[in-house]
Structure formats: C-alpha cells, structure tokens
Amino acid sequence: MELELNEMDGCIPREMFSQNEFPAVSDKPYTLTLTPHGHFWLLLERPEDIEEKRPEHTVYKIGLEEGEELTEAMILTQLERGALRKFVQNARWFAGKSRTARSIKITDQIRLRGVDSTTLLLIVEVSYKEEDPENYLVPIVIADKEHMNRIETEFPQAIIAEIENGGEDYFVYDASFDGDFREALLEMVRKRRVLKGQKGMLTTSRGRNFKQFDALLDEKEYTTRLIGTEQSNTSFIFDDAFIMKLYRKLESGINPDTEVSRMLTERARFEHVPAFAGSLEYKKSPRETVSVGILQQLIPNQGDGWSFALDQAGQYFERILSDQPQLPRLEEREETDIIPAHEWNGAYADMVGGFFAEMISLLGQRTAELHESLASARKEKEFVPEKFSTLYQRSVYQSIRSQIRQSLDLLGKHYRKLPNESKPLASEVLDSRSMLYKLASRIIEKKIDAKKIRIHGDYHLGQILFTGKDVAIIDFEGEPAHTISERRIKRSPLRDVAGMVRSFHYAAHSGVRHNPSIRHEDYDALEPWAELWSNFIAGIYLDSYRKTVGKADFIPKNNIDFNDLVRAFLLEKAAYEIGYELNNRPEWVIIPLKGTLQILNLSQAKTKGSDTK
Numbered sequence: 245m246e247l248e249l250n251e252m253d254g255c256i257p258r259e260m261f262s263q264n265e266f267p268a269v270s271d272k273p274y275t276l277t278l279t280p281h282g283h284f285w286l287l288l289e290r291p292e293d294i295e296e297k298r299p300e301h302t303v304y305k306i307g308l309e310e311g312e313e314l315t316e317a318m319i320l321t322q323l324e325r326g327a328l329r330k331f332v333q334n335a336r337w338f339a340g341k342s343r344t345a346r347s348i349k350i351t352d353q354i355r356l357r358g359v360d361s362t363t364l365l366l367i368v369e370v371s372y373k374e375e376d377p378e379n380y381l382v383p384i385v386i387a388d389k390e391h392m393n394r395i396e397t398e399f400p401q402a403i404i405a406e407i408e409n410g411g412e413d414y415f416v417y418d419a420s421f422d423g424d425f426r427e428a429l430l431e432m433v434r435k436r437r438v439l440k441g442q443k444g445m446l447t448t449s450r451g452r453n454f455k456q457f458d459a460l461l462d463e464k465e466y467t468t469r470l471i472g473t474e475q476s477n478t479s480f481i482f483d484d485a486f487i488m489k490l491y492r493k494l495e496s497g498i499n500p501d502t503e504v505s506r507m508l509t510e511r512a513r514f515e516h517v518p519a520f521a522g523s524l525e526y527k528k529s530p531r532e533t534v535s536v537g538i539l540q541q542l543i544p545n546q547g548d549g550w551s552f553a554l555d556q557a558g559q560y561f562e563r564i565l566s567d568q569p570q571l572p573r574l575e576e577r578e579e580t581d582i583i584p585a586h587e588w589n590g591a592y593a594d595m596v597g598g599f600f601a602e603m604i605s606l607l608g609q610r611t612a613e614l615h616e617s618l619a620s621a622r623k624e625k626e627f628v629p630e631k632f633s634t635l636y637q638r639s640v641y642q643s644i645r646s647q648i649r650q651s652l653d654l655l656g657k658h659y660r661k662l663p664n665e666s667k668p669l670a671s672e673v674l675d676s677r678s679m680l681y682k683l684a685s686r687i688i689e690k691k692i693d694a695k696k697i698r699i700h701g702d703y704h705l706g707q708i709l710f711t712g713k714d715v716a717i718i719d720f721e722g723e724p725a726h727t728i729s730e731r732r733i734k735r736s737p738l739r740d741v742a743g744m745v746r747s748f749h750y751a752a753h754s755g756v757r758h759n760p761s762i763r764h765e766d767y768d769a770l771e772p773w774a775e776l777w778s779n780f781i782a783g784i785y786l787d788s789y790r791k792t793v794g795k796a797d798f799i800p801k802n803n804i805d806f807n808d809l810v811r812a813f814l815l816e817k818a819a820y821e822i823g824y825e826l827n828n829r830p831e832w833v834i835i836p837l838k839g840t841l842q843i844l845n846l847s848q849a850k851t852k853g854s855d856t857k
Contacts, residue, residue, distance in 0.1 A: 246273035257286040277546055283555070285760065304330055304405045314409050316362065319386060323416065324349055327405035328368060331418075332380060337476050337492035339724065340378060346371045351379070352526075354441035356419075358428040362386040363419055365439075365446065367494065367526065379494040381536060383419035388412070395421060420478045420490065426468045430482055433522040433539050434458065444528040446536065451520040452510050457541050458521075460485035476724045481542060486521060490537045491721075494526065497728040499535035504618070504698060504720040507627060512617035516610050516716050518543050535728075543716045549607070549708030550751065556600040557755030557777060561762060563595050564773050571772055582807040582846065583745075583783045596780055604781045607708065607715050608788025611744065612796075614717055615737040619697045619798045629695040629798055630734055636696065637688050640736070644684045644816040651823040652677055655833075658826050662833065669837040673822075676844060683844065684815055686808040694805070695798040696734035703740035704747035737798055738806070741789060742813035745782045746821070746839060752778040753835045775842060786810075814843050 249255075249269045257266040266286065276284065304327035306319075329348045332338050352367040366382045384404060387395075392415045395402055402421040407414040419425040432439070432448050439446040461483055471479040471487075479489045491499055502523045509520040522539035546552075572592050593601065621627030655670055662670055700707065701722035709716040722731030752774040756767055790806075793799055800806045821836035 245278070246275050249274045252288055255288040255290060257284075257288055259284060259286060303400075303403050306405050306407045314407070314414070316386070319407060319414075319416065320350055320353065320366075322407070323384075323405060327416070328366075328382065331404045332368065332370065332382065335492075337478065338380070339476065339493055340370060340372065343372050343375060346373050352441045352443045354439050354444075354446050356383075356425065356428050356439065357437075358431055359385075359422075359424040361391060361422075361424070363422070363425055363428070365419075365441075367441075367444075379534075381490060381492050381494055383425060383490075384416050385419045385422050385425065386414060386416050388414055392417075420470060420480065423468050426470075426480050426482075426488070429488060429524070429537070430468075430486065430539070433524070444526055447525050447527055448522060449525070450522045451506065451539075453519055453541075454521050457485050457519070477721075484542055484544060486539055487518065487542045488537060488539045490524075491535055493724070494534050494536065495728045496532055496534055497732070498533060499538070499721060499728060500698075500701065500731045501719065501721040502535050502538045503626065503732070505538065505540060507621070507624070508614075508617055511624075512620050514614065514617040516613070516714070517720075518716065518718060543709055543711065543718075545709040545711050545716065547710055549705035549710055549715065550747070552603070552710045553705050553748070553751040554755055554759075556597055557751055557774075558759050558761070560596055560777055561755060561759065561770055561773065564770060565762075565766060567595075569595070571776065582810050583779055583786055592776075592780075596777060601781070601784055603710070603715065604784045605788040607744070608785040609792045610715055610717065611703075611740065611785075612789045612792030614700070615697065615740070615798060616793065616796060618699065618737075619695070619796065626732065627698050629697045632692050632694045632696065632736075634688075634691055637692060640812070641684055641688045644812055644819075645681055647816050647823075648677070648680050648684065648819045651819040651826075652680075654823050654826050658830070661830065663831055666834045666837060669834060669841065673837055673840050676841070679844060680815060680819075680840070684812045687812045692800050692805045692809065693802070694736065694800045694809075697737055697798050698732070699735050699737050700740045700743075701731055701735075703743040705744070705751060706747075736809060736813070738809045739813050741786070742810050742817055744785065745810070746814060746817045748782050748785070749778045749839045749842070750821075750835055753838060757834075771838075775838075778842075811843060811846075815840070818843060 250271055252269045253271050255269045257269065259266065269288070278284070306322045306327065328350075329345060332348060333341065333345060348368055348370050350366050351369045354365040354367075356363040356365060363383070363385050366384060368380050368382050369377050370380060371377045389412075395415070395417050399417075399421045402418040404416045404418065407416070431437075432446075433450060433454075436448055436450060438448070466483045466485075468480055468482050471481060476493065477489050477491050479487060481487050489501070491501075502520075505517060505520040506523075508514040508517050518540035520538070521541055523535065524537040524539075526534040526536050528534070569591070618627065619629050621629075652674060656674060659667065659670055659674075700717065700720055702719070702724075707717060707719050709718055753771075756762060756770045756774050762770065790799075795801065800809065818836045818839045822833060822840070825833040825836060
C-alpha cells in the first residue's frame with residue numbers, strides 16, 4: 245500500500261512490539277507491505293524527540309602535537325590508544341560487554357581497492373584481564389570533513405574518532421555505513437580478488453549459482469543498504485539480489501553459516517534457505533582459515549516468524565477479550581504425547597486462525613525437510629550422521645543437568661530482586677529441582693535408537709522468514725556464545741524442534757505482556773489462553789514434523805523415546821532462558837518460569853478430561 249503522509253514529513257515510525265525503527269516519512273508516498281489480515285501498530289516520532297531519548301553520542305577526539313605529521317600509521321596508533329576501545333565496547337556486535345577489556349591492538353590491516361577514501365579492514369585483538377583474547381573485524385574509512393556531512397547527519401553512531409589537524413580535520417568511521425565499501429566487497433567476490441594484509445590475506449570464493457543471482461542486479465542503478473537491526477553481525481542488501489553478512493567476531497575455522505548454507509544449496513539442493521552465493525575468508529596461513537563473511541541470495545519476505553506470530557497472537561487475544569468464551573477442555577490423548585492433542589472444537593481453531601495454523605504446519609514440514617537434507621550426506625565427514633551411543637546420551641543428560649543447576653542457583657541468588665509476580669513461580673520452580681533432574685534423566689534409562697546430525701543450532705521464530713505463502717530458514721551460524729568448534733558438533737535434531745516449541749511459548753506470553761493494546765488488568769484472564777495457544781500450535785508443529793520425517797533414522801522410532809528427548813531439550817532450553825533473563829531482562833523471567841512448570845505439568849497430565857487451567 246502507499247500512504248500519503250505529507251503532514252508527517254520527517255517523522256520516524258517505530259513498531260510498538262519490536263521497537264524497530266522504520267524508514268523516515270518523506271513528501272513521497274509511504275510504502276508498506278502487510279501480511280493477510282495483518283497490521284502494524286506504529287508510533288510516529290519526531291527526530292528531535294528520538295534524539296532526546298537516545299544516549300548522547302560523544303566523538304573521541306584525537307589532537308596532533310605541534311609539528312606532528314598526519315600519517316596513516318599515526319592515525320592507527322592513536323586509534324589503538326583509546327578510540328577503538330570505546331567504539332568496540334559500545335558496539336552492538338561486541339560479545340565481551342560483561343568482561344573488562346585490558347587492551348585493544350590492531351593485529352593486521354588490509355587496504356580495500358576501488359573506493360575513493362582510505363578504507364581499511366582492521367583485525368583487532370581485544371585482551372581481557374582473566375580470559376583469552378578475542379579477535380574482531382572493524383572496517384574503517386578515513387575521510388576529510390568534506391565527505392563527512394551525510395555520516396554526521398544520518399549515522400553519528402558510526403563515527404569512531406575525529407582527528408583535529410589545525411583546521412584540516414579528518415574523521416574515522418565504521419565502513420559498513422559507506423556504500424562504496426559495500427560495493428567494493430561485492431566486487432571482490434565477483435572477481436574472486438585476493439587482498440594482502442601485513443600478516444595475512446583476504447580471499448573470496450563464489451558459489452555455483454553466483455551468476456544466476458548476479459544477473460538480477462541492475463548494473464547501472466543497483467542500490468545497497470545496511471540492515472539496521474540489532475545483531476551479532478553486520479548485514480547489508482544489494483537490490484533484490486544479494487544479502488551479505490560480515491562476521492564481526494572472528495574465530496579460526498569455517499563458520500557453520502557458510503559451511504551449512506553451501507551444503508544445503510549445492511549438495512542437498514534444499515530450496516527453503518537463502519542460497520549460498522559466495523564467501524570471504526581471512527587466511528593467516530595456508531592451514532588457518534577464518535570466516536569473514538557470506539554472500540547469499542536475498543529472499544523477498546514479509547517479515548520474520550517472530551513478528552508474524554506476535555501479530556497472530558495479538559489478533560487471537562483481541563478475539564478472546566471480545567467474545568469471552570469458555571476455556572475448552574483437552575480431548576483424550578495418548579500418554580506418549582508430549583503436547584496435548586490440538587484437534588479441539590472448530591470454534592477454538594477459528595479463534596487461532598486457519599491461515600496461521602497452516603503456516604505452522606508448513607513450518608513443521610520445512611523443519612523436517614531441513615533435517616532430512618542435513619542428514620543426506622554420505623561422503624562429507626562433517627555431515628555424515630552418527631549413531632547415538634550411551635556415552636552421548638549421558639553427556640547430553642549431564643549437560644542438561646548442569647544447565648538446570650546453574651540457572652536454579654542463579655534464580656535463588658536473584659530471588660529477592662525478582663518482580664513480585666514472578667516470586668511464587670520462582671519458588672515453585674526452585675522446589676521442583678529434583679523433579680526436573682528426574683525428568684531429564686529419562687534419556688539415560690535405556691539406549692535410544694537415533695542418530696546425531698548437523699543441525700541449525702539456534703532455531704526459533706526469529707530465524708524464520710515469512711514469504712506470504714511459505715517459510716524460509718535463515719542464519720545457520722549457531723549459538724554465538726559457543727565457539728565455532730562447538731557449533732559444528734553433530735547433535736540430535738530434536739534440539740532444533742525443542743527450540744522452536746519454546747519460541748511458540750515465548751510468543752504466546754510476550755503477546756499478552758508486551759502488547760500495548762492489552763491492559764495490565766487483563767493479564768490474569770489471558771494467561772490460560774496463552775498457554776492454550778502455545779500448546780495448540782506446538783501440537784500442530786510436532787504433528788507435521790513427525791509426519792514428514794516418517795521413519796527417518798535420525799529420530800527415535802519409539803514415541804516414548806521421542807518425547808523423552810524433546811522434553812529433555814525443552815527443559816534445557818527453558819533453564820537457559822531463566823539464566824539469560826535474570827542477567828539481561830529480569831522482568832521477562834516470568835516467561836521461562838511458566839515454561840518450566842508447563843513442561844513438568846505436561847509430563848504428569850492425566851490422559852482424559854484434563855482442564856487447561
């Protein structure tokens with residue numbers, strides 16, 4: 245649709261659920277794309293109002309001593325002394341915020357060709373007081389005042405330092421905000437260029453289908469833009485053809501995102517992922533490769549699965565508040581069903597929404613097809629499936645038990661500081677410690693007939709793109725907190741399944757508690773309906789997944805073993821979420837607390853006439 249918003253010229257729309265900023269309104273028609281029966285709840289803010297809310301961005305100033313000559317080497321030395329440290333520690337992609345950085349030094353620099361300004365790819369090492377150092381990629385542009393007007397106005401957060409040189413000032417800023425830099429990186433992949441640094445080199449490779457996607461670019465008029473969402477990497481788009489992701493934290497080895505995307509595209513030919521188009525690697529030596537970036541096909545979409553689910557949950561709760569129906573009772577189910585049967589009466593299914601249910605069923609199918617593709621390798625040792633062993637089962641159990649213990653210990657320490665509404669649930673979870681251990685221990689009671697394969701590793705609704713009539717799965721990097729070697733380990737694919745089921749639960753309760761159209765006094769009335777919605781769509785998802793995988797040897801054929809594994813991974817995920825929320829968003833900890841108790845209740849539910857309350 246196109247909206248005439250001339251009177252609001254200059255305003256910046258902010259989406260109320262995600263808090264993401266949309267492009268500013270101009271004097272031209274404002275274009276939006278919606279899902280079927282969808283809506284945006286947008287707050288229009290004046291730029292000056294937004295600036296008042298944002299923390300003040302202060303630019304690090306570097307002054308030259310009298311007679312000191314301005315050289316590139318001098319600029320880099322000055323950056324090491326303070327500006328880089330300040331910039332890196334405040335960056336969204338920096339993973340070491342909870343630690344104390346001792347020093348930052350530039351270990352290598354690679355000059356980029358084909359750009360007007362001085363553009364360097366810096367490899368910087370961050371040293372900590374008590375932990376091993378980490379390496380990060382920091383691309384920079386050194387520009388004079390004449391070239392800085394747009395950056396100062398639109399992206400002040402990109403400025404790393406200002407160099408005062410007797411009236412002839414220079415600026416250093418993050419090159420990812422520079423269109424010439426982005427185009428030069430794409431040109432590198434196109435022409436398979438190699439750039440030498442002082443200690444290593446930047447190399448590129450192209451995928452088999454590169455030319456097919458490259459043909460979509462309009463050579464004369466193609467545009468490139470930075471994706472501004474908060475994430476651990478930096479991504480930008482080239483027209484409707486490519487998306488490039490730069491990995492900011494650099495680790496030895498091939499990033500799973502590159503490795504898995506290439507396998508799915510070129511060998512398994514799985515079509516529901518962004519196709520691999522190329523990659524960038526930094527090589528310190530012939531034997532040591534570090535993934536720097538990946539180039540993939542851009543999949544046109546209407547948003548991610550999280551936004552889609554929140555939108556559908558919001559409509560569902562509006563219907564509940566409007567109609568005020570009675571809670572349906574669960575139908576008879578098998579003891580081996582981990583989630584209650586979802587075939588409730590038609591009236592309830594209508595409240596959830598038929599189209600949404602179809603998309604969740606399709607998501608279950610695509611998840612199964614993904615795992616089938618990842619398990620299809622027969623020669624590549626990095627992907628060939630491996631049988632479960634009793635040692636593997638015990639290691640999984642010990643890992644889950646350790647996660648539960650750590651999170652519950654942390655919960656106990658934070659108990660007094662918890663919001664009052666979370667304390668009763670926290671007490672119940674803390675009192676259930678032995679029951680949680682016992683529930684997890686079911687996976688070591690006997691040998692499970694299944695296989696380990698390469699999996700997504702960080703699977704949730706945010707890793708799904710909704711295209712309007714299908715879904716695509718993105719971001720195979722794995723859990724960023726783990727090392728690359730850990731993320732490449734073969735695991736049970738039911739870890740991915742459990743991650744998605746937990747994401748449904750988060751969407752349900754976030755849809756109640758973080759929806760500006762729902763009053764606080766309605767929370768208690770809607771909570772049982774949120775649990776019902778979560779169970780309903782989880783049941784659809786699991787049914788579709790199991791029907792699609794059929795008798796695949798990477799999942800247990802026995803229903804009890806299947807459910808014991810899923811339940812154990814659900815516990816592990818919920819326990820991890822408790823620790824995460826306590827450390828980052830204590831007001832959100834109520835959601836994984838509810839999730840932990842829900843897993844316990846489902847494991848003990850009666851098989852007939854059990855009320856959802």
